[in-house]
Amino acid sequence: MAGKEKRPIIETRKLYKVYSLGENRVFALNGVDLSIREGEFCSIVGTSGSGKSTLLNMLAGLEKPTKGEIVIGGSHIEKMTENQLVKFRRENVGFIFQSFNLLGTLNSVENVALPLTFRGVKKEIRNKKAEEMLKLVGLSKQMKNKPTQMSGGQQQRVGVARALVMDPKIIFADEPTGNLDSHTSAEVMELMRRVVKEQHKTLVMVTHDNHLAGFADRIFHIIDGKIVKIEERENYREE
Amino acid sequence: MKFFDLLSMSVSNLWRRKLRTFLTVLGVVIGTASIVVMVSIGIGMNRSMMQQIDEYGGLTTINVYSGDSYYGGGMAVAVSESGSSSGSQTEPVRLNDEMLQVLSGLEHVESVTPILSVDCLAKSGKYMANLSVRGIPAELLAQMNNMEVGQGTLPMPGDKELKFFYGNTVITDFYIEKTYQYYWETGVIPEIDFMEDPMYIIFDMDAYYASQYPSGDGTVTPPPKKYMVEACGVMAGDVEYYGANSSYVFCDLELLKEQLQRVFKNKAIPGQPTTATGKPYKEIYYNQVDVKVDDMDYMKDVQTQIQNLGLSASSNAEWIESQQESSNNLQMALGGIGAVSLFVAAIGIANTMMMSIYERTKEIGIIKVLGCDMRNIRSMFLMEAGFIGFVGGTVGILLSYGISFLVNYVASGQMGMAMGTGGAAEISYIPLWMPPVAIGFAILVGMLAGFFPALRAMKLSPLAAIRNE
Numbered sequence: 001m002a003g004k005e006k007r008p009i010i011e012t013r014k015l016y017k018v019y020s021l022g023e024n025r026v027f028a029l030n031g032v033d034l035s036i037r038e039g040e041f042c043s044i045v046g047t048s049g050s051g052k053s054t055l056l057n058m059l060a061g062l063e064k065p066t067k068g069e070i071v072i073g074g075s076h077i078e079k080m081t082e083n084q085l086v087k088f089r090r091e092n093v094g095f096i097f098q099s100f101n102l103l104g105t106l107n108s109v110e111n112v113a114l115p116l117t118f119r120g121v122k123k124e125i126r127n128k129k130a131e132e133m134l135k136l137v138g139l140s141k142q143m144k145n146k147p148t149q150m151s152g153g154q155q156q157r158v159g160v161a162r163a164l165v166m167d168p169k170i171i172f173a174d175e176p177t178g179n180l181d182s183h184t185s186a187e188v189m190e191l192m193r194r195v196v197k198e199q200h201k202t203l204v205m206v207t208h209d210n211h212l213a214g215f216a217d218r219i220f221h222i223i224d225g226k227i228v229k230i231e232e233r234e235n236y237r238e239e
Numbered sequence: 240m241k242f243f244d245l246l247s248m249s250v251s252n253l254w255r256r257k258l259r260t261f262l263t264v265l266g267v268v269i270g271t272a273s274i275v276v277m278v279s280i281g282i283g284m285n286r287s288m289m290q291q292i293d294e295y296g297g298l299t300t301i302n303v304y305s306g307d308s309y310y311g312g313g314m315a316v317a318v319s320e321s322g323s324s325s326g327s328q329t330e331p332v333r334l335n336d337e338m339l340q341v342l343s344g345l346e347h348v349e350s351v352t353p354i355l356s357v358d359c360l361a362k363s364g365k366y367m368a369n370l371s372v373r374g375i376p377a378e379l380l381a382q383m384n385n386m387e388v389g390q391g392t393l394p395m396p397g398d399k400e401l402k403f404f405y406g407n408t409v410i411t412d413f414y415i416e417k418t419y420q421y422y423w424e425t426g427v428i429p430e431i432d433f434m435e436d437p438m439y440i441i442f443d444m445d446a447y448y449a450s451q452y453p454s455g456d457g458t459v460t461p462p463p464k465k466y467m468v469e470a471c472g473v474m475a476g477d478v479e480y481y482g483a484n485s486s487y488v489f490c491d492l493e494l495l496k497e498q499l500q501r502v503f504k505n506k507a508i509p510g511q512p513t514t515a516t517g518k519p520y521k522e523i524y525y526n527q528v529d530v531k532v533d534d535m536d537y538m539k540d541v542q543t544q545i546q547n548l549g550l551s552a553s554s555n556a557e558w559i560e561s562q563q564e565s566s567n568n569l570q571m572a573l574g575g576i577g578a579v580s581l582f583v584a585a586i587g588i589a590n591t592m593m594m595s596i597y598e599r600t601k602e603i604g605i606i607k608v609l610g611c612d613m614r615n616i617r618s619m620f621l622m623e624a625g626f627i628g629f630v631g632g633t634v635g636i637l638l639s640y641g642i643s644f645l646v647n648y649v650a651s652g653q654m655g656m657a658m659g660t661g662g663a664a665e666i667s668y669i670p671l672w673m674p675p676v677a678i679g680f681a682i683l684v685g686m687l688a689g690f691f692p693a694l695r696a697m698k699l700s701p702l703a704a705i706r707n708e
Contacts, residue, residue: 062608062702083613090610101605105255117244118611166610 009169009202010036010059015068017054017225028054029065030225036204036218038169041196043205043216051225053174056206060093060172061085073169090118094163094201096173096192100155102147102162108134109143112161119166126165133161137191153184160192164199171196173205177212189215240615249622252595260627263584263591267631268638270584271681274577275639275673280646281570283668288562292555293384298535299349301542301554303342303528305512306331332549333512334525342530345544347537352379352529355492357499357510360441362465366413366429370440372403372488374495380404385482386489391434391472394491401494402471405433408485411478428478433470440468442502445509464502496523535559581681584631585688592624592692600699607701617697624689625682632681636674643667 017029028051036042046052057063058070061077070078077088094115102111109130116126134143137157147155156176163171176192177185193215196203205216213219214236221229253260292298332338334353343351355374360367377396380386386393394402411422413429422428441447446463453459476482499508500523507519510526530552532541538556545552596603603616650666 057702060608062700086607086610086612089608090612093610095608097605101601103602103605105251114606115609117248118240118606118609118615120241120244122241123244162609 007038008035009038009073010034010204011069011071012059013069013071015055015058015070016066017051017058017063018066027225029058029068032068032222032225032227034220034227036202038202039200041193041203041205041215041217042220043207043213043218044220044222045207045210045213046222047208050222052206052208052222054225055222056172056174056204059204060095061088090115090166092169094166094168094171096156096159096163096171096176098175098178100147100152100159100179102155102158104147107144107146108139108150108158108161111147111158112165115162115166129165130161133165134158136164136195137161151184152180153188156180156184156188157191160188160195164195164201167199168201170202170204173203175207176205177207177209185212240612245615245619245622246626249619249626252599252619253623253626256595259591259594263587263627264631264634266584266587267581267628267681267685268635270577270581270684271632271635271677272638272642273580274574274680275636275669275677276642276646276667277573277577278570279639279643279667279669279673281566281573282670283647283665284569285563285566286668287665288566292559292562298555298559299532299538301530301532301538301545301552301556303334303530303545304526304551304553305333305524306549306551334528334550335522338548338550339525339528341548342528342545345530345541347533347541349531349533350379350382352376352383352531353492353525354527354529355495355523356526357442357495357508358444360444360447361413362416362439362441363413363431363436365415365417366431367416368409368413370409370412370488371486372490372495374490374492376493377491380489380491383484385484387475389473389475391470394471394489394494396491398471398491398494400469401490401498402469403433403438404471404489405473406485406487406489407474407476407480407482408478409488412486422478433473437467438470439465441465442499443509466498466502499523581684585684588624588627588685588688589692591627592620592689593695595623596620596692596696596699599696603696603699604701607699613697617693620693620696621686621689624685624693626685627689628681628683628685629678631685632678635681636677639669639677643669 012032012034015029015032016027019026019028030051032051032055044052044055054063058065059072061070061080065078068078069076072088073092075088077085080088103114106114109127112130112133113121113126116129121129131143134140134157137160139154139157139161142150142154142158145154147158150158156179159176163173173192177188180188189212192203192205195201203216205213207213214233217233219231219233219236220227221231289298336353339351339353342348352375357372357374359370359372361370375383377394377398380393389407391404393404410429410431410433413431414421415429441463443463446460449460450462474482474485476485503519505519507513507517508523511519512524513519530541530545532538535556538554542552542554542556607613607616646667647665
């Protein structure tokens with residue numbers, strides 16, 4: 001088992017992203033090499049403008065790199081068409097957003113079941129699965145609530161359940177606690193950590209908060225589009 | 240994604256913005272209703288025109304006359320070629336029983352009706368009239384259009400005696416013998432009961448006038464014999480109703496032939512052709528043959544074939560054609576007016592869909608990130624637009640039925656007063672194929688209007704969703 005967990009599930013090689021702003025060329029990513037192992041909880045931490053979000057978008061196939069390779073589970077996603085990318089995301093990737101991004105017209109169960117709807121799963125089955133996931137994140141009482149009837153923390157739990165419901169290999173989280181107070185943030189972080197460990201998922205989280213980054217197994221520091229430091233959790237110290 | 244999930248998602252999106260959806264649908268309702276009502280008026284007018292044509296002799300009847308007739312563009316063909324019995328080389332082709340066989344043998348000919356027309360004088364009490372008598376085989380009389388029996392019966396096959404069936408306006412042909420006063424002068428319908436009063440018929444009109452007004456040389460002509468002819472029936476309708484057959488008197492063809500041969504013996508029957516020396520032919524020729532064609536589309540064909548036989552032929556076909564063309568033009572113009580409002584509605588749909596996409600940019604991005612197929616997104620928006628079309632079309636059709644009913648109700652009231660005949664014609668008529676076609680069309684228009692917005696939605700970047708505002 002241990003050997004299997006060492007296998008990299010996400011690898012990037014010499015990843016560049018260049019934006020042209022008039023005459024100037026801005027390097028959002030400046031040759032990123034990284035390797036994330038299966039079943040690992042990684043956080044990518046950096047200040048605003050460091051390129052961390054760009055990196056995450058690229059790993060998720062939402063943005064194309066200017067140059068370089070991204071290999072996820074053995075396939076080169078930088079070569080995929082948009083249709084292939086949608087299919088890839090649908091089958092392999094779960095998302096947790098900063099602003100939760102729940103659909104306001106749907107209740108918790110429907111929101112969690114939404115990705116399954118896109119897969120063409122029958123209503124009874126997908127609702128049952130969604131309810132299971134909601135129980136897992138501790139929302140058995142808010143099944144029928146609309147997003148506006150819940151607190152931020154509860155909404156993000158729905159978001160976590162939605163990311164998990166498709167049983168993806170990888171979950172990407174972009175500042176998942178950015179809209180929550182520090183107490184709730186810690187709760188949600190604990191939840192995420194517990195759930196990904198239980199379900200053997202790979203979680204990649206982007207944050208600017210050094211404290212939150214400390215919940216991860218490994219912490220990648222990114223500055224000006226370059227990974228400058230990789231720390232193990234045991235050795236991590238907040239600065 | 241399952242079709243039902245797509246549909247319920249689309250509908251719930253529309254339901255979220257009830258007022259805007261309602262207004263957009265309203266545009267389609269008005270557009271559909273205006274097209275349907277306009278077209279229905281065109282169709283209704285066309286139908287009442289057809290009905291009218293039908294009353295004046297049918298859509299599929301060709302009237303055939305002998306080749307020397309002035310009717311229609313028949314050409315004189317040498318008789319020897321056409322197989323007629325008689326001698327001279329320049330004789331026109333005439334209508335006898337032999338020719339009847341030829342005509343009924345033509346393709347697409349359903350039936351042939353020979354008509355022998357004779358003018359005669361009728362006397363009843365103080366009244367007199369000039370009658371146009373048409374001899375038609377009794378068994379064919381029953382199948383003719385515009386031959387509704389009001390009183391008595393039609394002449395029956397197997398009758399032994401000549402009996403007359405009077406058209407409903409024939410009564411107005413009678414005048415008071417002494418004063419020459421007609422119905423159209425006095426406004427009084429002559430007091431004749433065809434069924435009861437004895438009617439005396441004079442077939443030899445020349446002899447009658449000769450006896451009435453002796454010529455200068457003093458020869459006295461004895462008045463011709465009068466024959467009493469019984470009536471078997473009278474056509475339905477009052478004297479103001481002008482049908483195609485209203486002004487004729489009908490009787491059985493064979494009995495009329497026998498009667499004429501009895502009356503005129505060896506003399507020439509008036510109206511019949513004679514030889515160059517003024518002698519009558521052995522057989523009696525028909526004045527007219529009505530050829531019924533099985534389908535309107537073959538009218539021209541059959542007419543040409545008949546003309547090639549050397550006969551004259553005329554029909555309503557050309558007139559109907561020009562009438563149809565002008566009514567088609569009218570329909571197109573009316574439909575065009577309706578189309579403009581549907582076009583405006585389509586712009587409304589496109590606008591609504593565009594707005595909806597701007598509003599839902601984030602949502603579209605989210606579902607894209609969550610793995611919704613691009614095709615599904617496009618289908619979802621197309622369905623929304625199509626659904627607006629569907630609801631608008633359906634309500635529009637219902638509204639059209641209402642408007643159509645109202646138009647007919649109002650119009651029938653006015654026409655009833657103007658014509659005094661109840662005004663059977665419908666101004667607006669919605670045929671059964673119209674509702675499905677109109678709804679289908681409305682859906683199509685909706686989807687076309689929604690097509691570019693849908694493409695736009697499909698191509699939206701998923702990044703828009705996770706960009707934090």
